[in-house]
Amino acid sequence: RMLDALINAPIESAILVNTEGTVLAINRIGAKRLGKKEDEIIGMEIYNYFPSKLAKSRKAKCNQVIRTGKPIRFQDKLEGRYYDNNIYPVFDDKNKVTALAIYVRDVTRHRQAEIMLRSLVEGTAKATGRDFFNKLVEHLATALECKYSIIGRICETDSRQIKTLSFWEKNKLGKNFVFDSAGTPCDEVLGNKICIYKDKVSKQFPQNEWLTGHKIEAFAGAPLADANGELIGILTVMDTKPLSNFMVDGALSILTIFASRAAAELKRINAEDEQLAIATRLRKEQKALFDKHVALKQVLEHMDAEKSDFRHEISSSMEQALMPYVKKMRQKNGSLSKWDLELFEDAIKSITGTEIDDFRANYSKLTSREMDICDLIKEGKTSQEIADMLHLSLQTIQKHRSSIRKKLQLKNKNINLPAYLRYK
Known part of the structure; x- marks a missing residue:
């Protein structure tokens, strides 16, 4: 019983096979992933449960461990899911490999998160300024499978007002607009914290016509702050369906990572806009002085x-x-x-x-x-x-x-x- 509990405790597939690939022992997780019960698999050749190409690849890895006597680790894919495989040699008294201990862990979520993050990084790496914002909302919505994504700047005249700089709406860039954060999850984001609602957003914020009109179910948002910790904007994603646990984890990780980059770009744009305003004012003053000079002349x-x-x-x-x-x-x-x-x-x-x-x-x-x-x-x-x-x-x-x-x-x-x- 103790051995059985030990074998079935891990969340990984645990399989013991001889050098021919015959299953000597398997835990419940391993059997379940193969669509069988433990006693139905013991005594059967493990490679018969995989597609021929994958079976051939895994058999080659097992033979490598038998030949070298060294453990091996690799990842492969089966039916759309990613697996991390660890194969360890089991030696007899004469130091000969007589069996293999195989541990297989489903790393689909981690791999998807990695792909998601790589896609975001590659999609925004070369972009700067407003082009970066456009790329970010597009790839953020795509990676998290959401219909809407917003990056907005806090208005100088009213800290509760948000002016969108980039708005992704159903596979395209939408028209920017100004909205009041009151009565929305964005108000919580402006409290300087990441905010995630898995579902029922419209029901929890029924007074907001935009949320209810677009039938928003899920929301995730992060504050954008400058180097001094002063809030300058927000980054959000929204969808009409609930977020899965995996997407919640992904949203939390991605928003945390990209909030800093987005804040830096927003700070730079604010500085550029301020310089442009100063330059415009100076040009007007210069023209006024020139007109006065002409009049005086x-x-x-x-x-x-x-x-x-x-x-x-x-x-x-x-x-x-x-x-x-x-x-x-x-x-x-x-x-x-x-x-x-x-x-x-x-x-x-x-x-x-x-x-x-x-x-x-x-x-x-x-x-x-x-x-x-x-x-x-x-x-x-x-x-x-x-x-x-x-x-x-x-x-x-x-x-x-x-x-x-x-x-x-x-x-x-x-x-x-x-x-x-x-x-x-």
Whole structure:
């Protein structure tokens, strides 16, 4: 009984055969895998229970152990399942191999997980950025046999809002969208933990129209965090059928492995988006500065033109006021009458600093409204612009301008009023 318990305790197939392949002993697991009871197999040749190609391969491995006296380990496949085989030699007193102890373990889940992981790694290895996200949701959904997969970024304005960056929907990339994590399993993921629901998701979250509308049964999700542990996104898979125990284990392993890579890519994309936003803002500011530069240049050119006009007016005034007396001096050999000298002095005063006193005296005669209008005229505002700013009619402004010219004694209509006011 103790020996029987020992043989049947392992979850592996345990078989003892002689060098010809005849079964000497077998445990329940081994017999069950061959579709027989133990006593039906004992005394039979073990190779008869396998397809010819597999039987030939396993027999060759057994003969190798008999010939070398060394144990051997290998894997093979039978009816879609993978098996890990260990064959040990059994020696007699003369150190001759007289039997073989064979242990066979079903490693289908491990092999499938390995294939699943390899497929994910190979499918995403060369991808970066958003292309990586697209590849990841595709291969993640395929590996875990799920219809939906999402990688999303937490919105800056609301930490409960998720904006999808890649959305896999029934064998194709779907349109990205924004959703509220409240009332969904994603809310638990945002608690910074991997969350898995094997089944009944729609029943457990009946208020969420998306989950119920898509008849979601299973969910698995992992948080994405940066190097400082700050949550920046989520990675999820969903399906309309329950997850098997194997798929639960696979989802847990894969999400754990790829969450770090996805978080790193998301962090890089966030940095790139931030740099792009800064560059865009700088371009706008640069354009605004350029526009201001152009406007300032135009103002300066306008001021230069007005200065030139004003210098021309001064030159013209000097010529008109002084040249007659210069001619008289030439005609009279440099001598002028007292009357001529007084006129000459008045002419000089009219175009030199003494005129400033007269301007100040005249300017003080202006009303406060006329002074306001003078300030706007000096700034280069047109009559229409001044009217709009002071909420007056254009005709009223024109009357004020006429009054200003009269009070400042600008009888010469050719004198530019804006230039005159700025000069004074």
